[in-house]
Amino acid sequence: MEKYGVYVPRLVPKYEGFASGHRACIGCGEALAVRLACKALGQNVIVTNATGCMEVVSSQFPNTAWCMPWIHTLFENTAAVASGIEASLKAMIRKGKRADKGVKVVAMAGDGGTSDIGIQALSGALERGHDFLYICFDNEAYMNTGIQRSSATPYGASTTTSPAGKVSIGQVTWKKDMPAIAAAHNIPYVATATHSYPFDLMDKVAKGVATPGPAYIHILSVCPTGWRSAPDLSVRLGRLAVETGIFPLYEVEDGKYKLSFEPTKLRPVQDYLKLQGRFRHLSEETVKEIQNRVNEEYAKLKEKAL
Amino acid sequence: MSKTEGEATWKDIEIGSIFTEPGSTREYKTGDWRSQAPICNFKRCIKCGVCQLFCPEGCVEQNADGYFEANLFYCKGCGICARECPTGVITMTEEGE
Amino acid sequence: MGQRVGIEVSLAIAEAVKLANVDVVAAYPITPQTHIIEHLAELVANGELDAEYIPVESEHSAMSACLGSAATGARTFTATAGQGLELMHEVLYVASSMRLPIVMSVANRALSSPINVWGDHSDLMSVRDTGWIQIVVENGQEAVDNIICGFSIAEDHRVLLPVMIHADGFYLTHVIEPIYMPEQNEVDRFIPPSRYPLPLDPDNPVTMGGFGPPYIYTEMKKAQEVNIRAAKEVILEQWDKFGKSFGRYYHPVECYHCEGAKTLLLTMGSTGETAMAAVDKMRGGGKDIGLIKLRLWRPFPFKEFRQAVRSAEVLVVVDRAISFGGPGGPFFSEVKSALYGEDNRPKVVGFVGGLGGRDITVGQFENVVERGIEIVQTGSEQEFEMFGVRE
Numbered sequence: 054m055e056k057y058g059v060y061v062p063r064l065v066p067k068y069e070g071f072a073s074g075h076r077a078c079i080g081c082g083e084a085l086a087v088r089l090a091c092k093a094l095g096q097n098v099i100v101t102n103a104t105g106c107m108e109v110v111s112s113q114f115p116n117t118a119w120c121m122p123w124i125h126t127l128f129e130n131t132a133a134v135a136s137g138i139e140a141s142l143k144a145m146i147r148k149g150k151r152a153d154k155g156v157k158v159v160a161m162a163g164d165g166g167t168s169d170i171g172i173q174a175l176s177g178a179l180e181r182g183h184d185f186l187y188i189c190f191d192n193e194a195y196m197n198t199g200i201q202r203s204s205a206t207p208y209g210a211s212t213t214t215s216p217a218g219k220v221s222i223g224q225v226t227w228k229k230d231m232p233a234i235a236a237a238h239n240i241p242y243v244a245t246a247t248h249s250y251p252f253d254l255m256d257k258v259a260k261g262v263a264t265p266g267p268a269y270i271h272i273l274s275v276c277p278t279g280w281r282s283a284p285d286l287s288v289r290l291g292r293l294a295v296e297t298g299i300f301p302l303y304e305v306e307d308g309k310y311k312l313s314f315e316p317t318k319l320r321p322v323q324d325y326l327k328l329q330g331r332f333r334h335l336s337e338e339t340v341k342e343i344q345n346r347v348n349e350e351y352a353k354l355k356e357k358a359l
Numbered sequence: 360m361s362k363t364e365g366e367a368t369w370k371d372i373e374i375g376s377i378f379t380e381p382g383s384t385r386e387y388k389t390g391d392w393r394s395q396a397p398i399c400n401f402k403r404c405i406k407c408g409v410c411q412l413f414c415p416e417g418c419v420e421q422n423a424d425g426y427f428e429a430n431l432f433y434c435k436g437c438g439i440c441a442r443e444c445p446t447g448v449i450t451m452t453e454e455g456e
Numbered sequence: 457m458g459q460r461v462g463i464e465v466s467l468a469i470a471e472a473v474k475l476a477n478v479d480v481v482a483a484y485p486i487t488p489q490t491h492i493i494e495h496l497a498e499l500v501a502n503g504e505l506d507a508e509y510i511p512v513e514s515e516h517s518a519m520s521a522c523l524g525s526a527a528t529g530a531r532t533f534t535a536t537a538g539q540g541l542e543l544m545h546e547v548l549y550v551a552s553s554m555r556l557p558i559v560m561s562v563a564n565r566a567l568s569s570p571i572n573v574w575g576d577h578s579d580l581m582s583v584r585d586t587g588w589i590q591i592v593v594e595n596g597q598e599a600v601d602n603i604i605c606g607f608s609i610a611e612d613h614r615v616l617l618p619v620m621i622h623a624d625g626f627y628l629t630h631v632i633e634p635i636y637m638p639e640q641n642e643v644d645r646f647i648p649p650s651r652y653p654l655p656l657d658p659d660n661p662v663t664m665g666g667f668g669p670p671y672i673y674t675e676m677k678k679a680q681e682v683n684i685r686a687a688k689e690v691i692l693e694q695w696d697k698f699g700k701s702f703g704r705y706y707h708p709v710e711c712y713h714c715e716g717a718k719t720l721l722l723t724m725g726s727t728g729e730t731a732m733a734a735v736d737k738m739r740g741g742g743k744d745i746g747l748i749k750l751r752l753w754r755p756f757p758f759k760e761f762r763q764a765v766r767s768a769e770v771l772v773v774v775d776r777a778i779s780f781g782g783p784g785g786p787f788f789s790e791v792k793s794a795l796y797g798e799d800n801r802p803k804v805v806g807f808v809g810g811l812g813g814r815d816i817t818v819g820q821f822e823n824v825v826e827r828g829i830e831i832v833q834t835g836s837e838q839e840f841e842m843f844g845v846r847e
Contacts, residue, residue, distance in 0.1 A: 122663075126547070137526075141526075141530035177517055
């Protein structure tokens with residue numbers, strides 16, 4: 054599979070839609086994910102972005118890292134703004150006010166802007182069937198405002214609003230399954246991806262944006278600052294998340310599940326957790342709990358993909 | 360060339376504070392941030408381009424000989440390229456050495 | 457001239473939006489605005505209006521979708537009322553500071569709690585500082601005409617600001633009035649095609665909504681303030697042009713028997729018509745009284761307003777909203793502030809009533825004027841008075 058395609062990078066499009074000079078942290082996985090997604094999207098898109106890390110690091114007056122038309126307004130309305138853009142293009146093209154150049158609409162938001170404050174707008178846009186691609190860049194907390202928990206924060210992770218302490222293990226709820234929620238809207242395409250499998254990510258983004266109707270892609274984005282991991286390990290951690298079964302790569306096409314990558318044997322979750330300071334406090338017991346749950350969830354996913 | 364922070368007057372602002380120069384962050388030197396820099400031993404380089412693929416800054420460029428090198432104007436010294444390089448071309452070295 | 461028809465004002469507003477040939481309508485239903493958006497949905501469904509109708513899932517998303525639509529250069533409309541206006545509150549600031557020409561019809565409604573769907577100005581007053589151009593209409597004809605003007609004002613390159621047309625909920629939205637509906641070709645001639653100068657377009661990529669830290673936010677706000685003040689000239693120009701095209705002229709401040717009157721009553725919105733009847737009655741009884749009606753709320757028409765009240769001794773302001781623990785009705789406090797620096801100004805007295813759909817009667821206007829004159833003579837311990845309260 055593409056994991057073995059590391060010697061193909063020279064065939065990757067040279068286009069950099071997300072320019073250098075942005076202010077993302079050293080080793081930012083999300084910046085890498087955005088950069089790769091922009092390569093797959095090309096120039097003929099309009100991007101709406103939620104408030105968050107990527108918006109802040111890329112658009113500080115007077116400079117912008119974005120090479121395509123881009124709009125940021127608020128935190129929770131990315132999908133609604135995208136709906137407005139999609140509808141306006143449709144109306145203007147039909148009424149002859151704008152030429153039809155096949156421009157696609159792409160919404161980008163973080164996990165907070167997707168599964169928490171932005172979930173209403175997303176659900177509305179998916180239900181209405183707008184022709185757009187929604188990408189959630191999931192770094193598993195409200196990183197831009199200082200590492201506060203979100204519903205995408207994994208069980209046992211320590212964040213500033215779910216800190217590990219004498220009477221708490223940190224996040225006490227399991228990560229919200231956003232791809233399943235998106236799939237429950239019966240949209241034509243849902244996928245998960247991560248920057249550590251760049252060709253898989255780029256293929257899925259290209260597929261999502263080309264799919265007529267709503268498409269949803271959930272991209273795990275390693276955050277060394279918030280996860281308290283070494284900046285040079287961001288790509289490795291993404292790989293480990295997949296290899297341990299914590300973040301499986303799959304697609305849901307018209308309701309049919311398909312795994313993108315099946316490791317012959319799942320690596321123990323500890324391989325992934327031990328590289329991150331946010332899990333440092335976990336007891337052996339909790340790690341076992343996590344391992345069991347991951348196994349369970351992975352088995353359920355495999356069932357769906359049969 | 361857009362006006363830098365601290366220089367723009369209220370008359371310089373575009374309507375709705377729209378930024379009209381795409382990709383203008385390329386003016387901003389993030390290379391100042393790093394505390395370690397990638398040093399390359401091209402004898403080992405197989406020109407696979409993995410470093411270019413995985414750089415979050417997108418600042419790895421192919422030089423005239425076809426070898427891949429980080430543009431130090433932007434390179435933040437994260438070390439992902441050194442970590443991912445399959446043949447060990449890149450070593451992260453303390454800045455200033 | 458257009459045909460004169462008896463039509464429910466909400467439906468007339470929708471017809472005006474159709475005449476303006478909008479491209480996108482993104483709306484969420486809330487009493488008493490529902491008839492406007494229902495009729496628009498019908499017009500779209502029957503192919504009478506070629507537009508994309510987005511039945512959004514909340515008012516916040518309605519205004520957000522409008523942002524996206526206007527930013528792409530489409531002619532955009534929405535409508536809301538009361539709680540809906542509150543829900544989209546943060547988005548309103550974005551629409552004006554991003555200079556996006558959106559037209560919104562607000563069916564003014566009381567704010568919860570308690571829940572009350574009837575007309576008053578509390579929602580109108582809560583959005584004073586949002587940076588929108590705001591026009592308050594008195595009857596159905598004004599509503600139709602100003603919806604049409606709203607688009608030509610909003611999209612004018614010297615303006616590029618969103619416009620709110622305020623119309624009292626139920627008092628206007630749900631009544632049938634005789635209205636001259638303009639002809640399609642007349643409206644086509646009046647409103648130029650929409651041409652947003654820097655739309656979202658891959659052919660010319662722009663970044664909208666960038667981050668504005670302390671070193672630049674002030675300059676961005678100054679630019680916005682200068683722009684909305686300058687918009688007043690364009691509004692007057694468009695109203696004049698409308699008058700020449702359709703025969704009905706609108707002004708920021710309307711005067712009814714106000715020249716030289718010693719006492720002036722000041723209203724905004726549909727109560728202006730009741731106030732006119734009250735003024736007629738009082739004048740019939742020998743009172744030296746006139747009526748001022750404010751139509752342009754933002755940008756506030758300081759010059760015209762000060763001119764209109766210059767020679768009065770007493771100005772009685774009637775508010776349909778209240779600012780709790782504050783200087784009284786918001787309209788009253790703005791007016792006082794507008795007159796503070798004037799050498800020749802009347803004594804201003806404020807009254808609050810007509811809240812939550814409580815009708816203001818001719819009799820109440822008479823009482824309020826009497827009481828206002830009394831307060832000027834004898835003073836009062838209170839900042840303002842509420843009228844029509846069962847004690």
